[in-house]
Amino acid sequence: MIVYLIKRLLSVAVTFFIVSLVIFLMMHAVPGGPFTEKDMPLSAAVKAALNARLGLDQPLWVQYVNYMAGVLQGNWGVPYQSPGETVISLLQQAWVPSLILGGSGVIIGAALGILIGMAAALKRNSWIDYLASTLSVLGLTIPVFVISMLLILIFAVWLNWLPASGWGKPERWILPIIAYAAIPLATYARYTRSAMLDTLNRPFVTALRAKGLSERRIIFQHVLRNSAIPMVTVFLPMFMGTATGSIFVEAMFRIPGLGSYFVSSIENRDYPLEMALVLMFTIGICFAYLISDIAYAWLNPRIRLGDDAK
Amino acid sequence: MTLVNIKGLKVSFRQHGGQIDAVRGVDIQLAEGESLGIVGESGSGKSVSCLALMRLLPNTATITADRLELDGVDVLKAKPRQMSALRGKIAALIFQDPATAFDPVFTIGHQMVETIRTHRDVTKETALAEAEQLLLKVEIKNARDVLNYYPHQLSGGMLQRAMIAMALSCRPKVLIADEPTTALDVTIQAQILQLIKGLQAEMGMALIMITHDLGVVAETVERVVVMYGGRVMEEGTVDQIFDTPKHSYTQSLLASLRAGESRRAEPGTGEPIAPALELRNLSKVYALRRRGRIFSTYVDFPAVRGVNLVLPRNKIVGLVGESGSGKSTTGMMAMRLLEPTAGQIFVDGTDISKLDVTALKAFRRRMQVVFQDSYSALDPMMTLAQIIAEPLNIHGVKSSREQTEEALSWLERVGMDRSFGNRYPHELSGGQRQRVAIARALILGPSVLVADEPTSALDVTVKAQIIGLLKNLQKQMGLSMLFISHDLSVVRSLTDSVVVMYKGRVVEQAPTANIFANPRHPYTRSLLDAIPVTNPRDRRERTFITADDIAAGTPRLSRSSLAAEAAAGDIPQLVSVAPGHLVEAIVTN
Numbered sequence: 084m085i086v087y088l089i090k091r092l093l094s095v096a097v098t099f100f101i102v103s104l105v106i107f108l109m110m111h112a113v114p115g116g117p118f119t120e121k122d123m124p125l126s127a128a129v130k131a132a133l134n135a136r137l138g139l140d141q142p143l144w145v146q147y148v149n150y151m152a153g154v155l156q157g158n159w160g161v162p163y164q165s166p167g168e169t170v171i172s173l174l175q176q177a178w179v180p181s182l183i184l185g186g187s188g189v190i191i192g193a194a195l196g197i198l199i200g201m202a203a204a205l206k207r208n209s210w211i212d213y214l215a216s217t218l219s220v221l222g223l224t225i226p227v228f229v230i231s232m233l234l235i236l237i238f239a240v241w242l243n244w245l246p247a248s249g250w251g252k253p254e255r256w257i258l259p260i261i262a263y264a265a266i267p268l269a270t271y272a273r274y275t276r277s278a279m280l281d282t283l284n285r286p287f288v289t290a291l292r293a294k295g296l297s298e299r300r301i302i303f304q305h306v307l308r309n310s311a312i313p314m315v316t317v318f319l320p321m322f323m324g325t326a327t328g329s330i331f332v333e334a335m336f337r338i339p340g341l342g343s344y345f346v347s348s349i350e351n352r353d354y355p356l357e358m359a360l361v362l363m364f365t366i367g368i369c370f371a372y373l374i375s376d377i378a379y380a381w382l383n384p385r386i387r388l389g390d391d392a393k
Numbered sequence: 394m395t396l397v398n399i400k401g402l403k404v405s406f407r408q409h410g411g412q413i414d415a416v417r418g419v420d421i422q423l424a425e426g427e428s429l430g431i432v433g434e435s436g437s438g439k440s441v442s443c444l445a446l447m448r449l450l451p452n453t454a455t456i457t458a459d460r461l462e463l464d465g466v467d468v469l470k471a472k473p474r475q476m477s478a479l480r481g482k483i484a485a486l487i488f489q490d491p492a493t494a495f496d497p498v499f500t501i502g503h504q505m506v507e508t509i510r511t512h513r514d515v516t517k518e519t520a521l522a523e524a525e526q527l528l529l530k531v532e533i534k535n536a537r538d539v540l541n542y543y544p545h546q547l548s549g550g551m552l553q554r555a556m557i558a559m560a561l562s563c564r565p566k567v568l569i570a571d572e573p574t575t576a577l578d579v580t581i582q583a584q585i586l587q588l589i590k591g592l593q594a595e596m597g598m599a600l601i602m603i604t605h606d607l608g609v610v611a612e613t614v615e616r617v618v619v620m621y622g623g624r625v626m627e628e629g630t631v632d633q634i635f636d637t638p639k640h641s642y643t644q645s646l647l648a649s650l651r652a653g654e655s656r657r658a659e660p661g662t663g664e665p666i667a668p669a670l671e672l673r674n675l676s677k678v679y680a681l682r683r684r685g686r687i688f689s690t691y692v693d694f695p696a697v698r699g700v701n702l703v704l705p706r707n708k709i710v711g712l713v714g715e716s717g718s719g720k721s722t723t724g725m726m727a728m729r730l731l732e733p734t735a736g737q738i739f740v741d742g743t744d745i746s747k748l749d750v751t752a753l754k755a756f757r758r759r760m761q762v763v764f765q766d767s768y769s770a771l772d773p774m775m776t777l778a779q780i781i782a783e784p785l786n787i788h789g790v791k792s793s794r795e796q797t798e799e800a801l802s803w804l805e806r807v808g809m810d811r812s813f814g815n816r817y818p819h820e821l822s823g824g825q826r827q828r829v830a831i832a833r834a835l836i837l838g839p840s841v842l843v844a845d846e847p848t849s850a851l852d853v854t855v856k857a858q859i860i861g862l863l864k865n866l867q868k869q870m871g872l873s874m875l876f877i878s879h880d881l882s883v884v885r886s887l888t889d890s891v892v893v894m895y896k897g898r899v900v901e902q903a904p905t906a907n908i909f910a911n912p913r914h915p916y917t918r919s920l921l922d923a924i925p926v927t928n929p930r931d932r933r934e935r936t937f938i939t940a941d942d943i944a945a946g947t948p949r950l951s952r953s954s955l956a957a958e959a960a961a962g963d964i965p966q967l968v969s970v971a972p973g974h975l976v977e978a979i980v981t982n
Contacts, residue, residue, distance in 0.1 A: 286493040287495055287496050287497070289444075289449055289488075290495070292449055293485070294507075294511065295477045295481030295482055295508075295511050295563075296477070297473075297474075298473065300511075305496050305499075308499075383497075384497065385543070385545050
């Protein structure tokens with residue numbers, strides 16, 4: 084197990100460096116730079132001075148080495164768009180709204196999705212099953228920004244129940260959370276339904292009934308535990324996946340979170356912020372997979388103990 | 394008192410195209426302490442009837458009955474809570490495949506404790522102690538360890554014992570065993586059957602043994618119900634059924650059970666011809682991974698060790714042994730479907746063990762194989778005509794029209810209608826699929842056929858038909874066949890000689906009649922002893938031998954008693970004890 088963990092951590096480190104290199108190169112391959120402006124062009128001399136101060140006049144590999152050396156020492160640089168702060172301090176403020184909204188969205192969505200999926204599996208071909216299929220198809224096919232717009236249109240514009248956008252008061256959180264919850268809900272409803280149906284059709288369920296166990300115990304102890312094995316593998320990666328969604332959701336609802344900084348850093352060629360965000364997501368996704376693999380092994384004795392225990 | 398009272402039971406399943414009547418009016422009675430066998434092939438309604446009694450059928454089933462009572466309770470009217478109280482407590486069920494009947498994510502102990510505590514108000518500790526006692530009762534020696542094992546850590550035989558222990562945990566009045574030994578090796582089957590029989594007598598409970606194997610019935614029960622097509626064909630004591638079967642279906646079942654017993658030793662022709670297939674010193678070593686603390690190490694596991702085997706022309710040689718004995722590995726290596734680690738393979742006198750892919754292709758025409766699981770061996774996306782014609786296509790024989798024509802004529806040769814040519818494998822029964830697999834194997838006119846357990850997934854009567862078909866085709870085409878099987882009754886009726894494998898080695902080989910009449914190696918004897926009797930009067934208490942007993946029981950023969958010269962030594966070697974009869978033995982001076 085320890086060997087396995089070390090191997091996996093090493094692979095995270097390798098991934099980290101490969102991604103950093105690829106992103107660094109791609110970032111600089113995009114034409115233009117932080118000070119290319121159409122409306123109020125800076126003079127060539129000022130531009131050169133600024134580039135020299137930020138080290139952008141050096142060869143690309145030197146820039147990369149300097150940057151990575153800084154990162155390894157915990158110095159992620161200064162964002163060009165607000166030179167008064169560091170990248171770290173900016174992200175420290177930015178992740179709060181994203182985590183609160185995204186996190187509660189995923190958790191609420193997943194919980195509801197699991198309940199709906201269970202109900203659908205247990206009452207197969209009933210109205211709730213059809214409702215679950217409809218919901219999951221809609222949730223998976225309608226893009227997040229369309230859902231966000233519809234939410235704003237219905238609840239803010241027509242019904243005037245909730246504020247359309249912004250950050251701060253809890254009532255402003257409701258619509259973004261619903262938007263965040265859509266994909267996890269749809270995914271989990273589908274996943275739970277098929278995992279439960281799979282388990283329910285396995286012979287040991289009949290064997291459990293034959294032992295005289297109550298249906299409730301069979302479902303909640305045995306079927307759910309067995310179905311959870313495939314389900315844990317999607318949870319954390321999906322959690323990180325909402326990071327992509329956050330770009331749209333935060334833009335639609337004007338929330339000052341990671342997603343909106345992502346967009347603005349790309350627009351402004353804010354290299355240090357862009358790098359920091361991408362690398363953060365990379366590490367997040369790597370660990371999400373690592374943790375779900377460990378959870379999978381822990382839930383599944385076949386993997387935990389190996390087959391050669393005979 | 395009547396424990397089980399079934400009258401006029403009818404069960405039908407709703408399906409896409411309408412409904413299927415699985416049970417059409419069945420009457421079964423069972424008194425306390427009585428043992429009853431329900432015999433029939435798959436689809437006869439035997440399992441469905443018992444599942445209906447326990448109300449364990451899926452929602453798509455419609456059950457009607459004049460009477461459906463378990464321990465005096467009307468099962469059709471019982472509430473879910475009442476049903477739960479009956480299940481496990483009054484009637485306990487054991488299933489065909491123990492590997493799928495346990496929840497894989499909980500330990501054996503957890504699942505046994507759960508069962509006990511469902512029906513009785515005892516503490517966890519008491520239940521755990523009881524579970525351990527039960528495991529000891531079913532002859533699991535390391536009971537305490539087994540409680541902490543997960544299902545995948547136990548072998549099939551051990552799991553079935555644990556399943557029986559769990560079924561007995563609430564002292565049920567009737568034990569319903571649904572094909573409890575079908576998934577097990579023949580030696581394990583004999584042990585499990587003896588165990589069930591012993592426990593039934595000891596605990597005074599009733600037994601319903603559901604099986605397709607009349608041998609199992611002959612071993613275990615007093616009364617028999619024969620079912621076919623959802624109806625009871627015949628009912629009587631086990632002696633009546635075996636001695637004076639009234640119904641023609643029962644007679645045909647008995648005939649297929651007893652096929653082969655009438656065979657007598659035939660005088661050997663003695664004429665040595667170049668064999669169709671010869672294996673010399675064939676070995677296969679697998680590297681097994683052992684997990685270490687930091688590094689994994691690899692240990693050699695010899696699956697097949699130095700096997701010599703001769704398949705004479707126009708003969709059928711049986712290769713028998715339990716699962717893990719290396720018999721299938723040997724068969725696959727003989728076909729070069731698996732690369733041997735060492736040794737030579739001669740087909741018609743040519744060593745094919747070192748040939749490259751192109752050179753081998755020519756030999757592939759002469760050697761074909763039929764597998765156990767015909768369903769996964771047939772491409773589901775191809776029609777039967779395409780499947781059967783495919784070998785012709787691969788070897789570029791004839792035009793495509795002629796290929797199809799030949800495929801259709803082969804359909805007829807294996808006893809199917811030409812109109813099946815456009816159908817797909819999923820539309821066929823197990824027996825029909827095996828016929829198609831045989832046609833595909835034989836269309837190129839091979840000289841050697843390896844049949845790897847071709848009938849073990851089939852019902853008794855279908856099995857007999859397939860064996861008959863193989864026999865006829867073998868005669869017509871002059872095939873030489875290597876028949877790999879653990880089913881000794883089939884081997885007895887079909888083969889000319891038998892090779893017994895044990896732990897990767899050949900321990901005995903002889904003409905079929907000799908090996909059944911005069912087995913010399915202790916493993917062969919234990920294998921033969923485990924065959925279910927074909928007559929209930931032959932029932933007996935069996936003693937089972939362990940691997941240590943077999944090792945200790947290796948025959949010691951003096952040099953003078955051998956039929957051919959051999960050097961004396963402490964290492965067991967294969968020696969000749971009679972013409973054509975080889976046995977592994979230690980030779981003394």
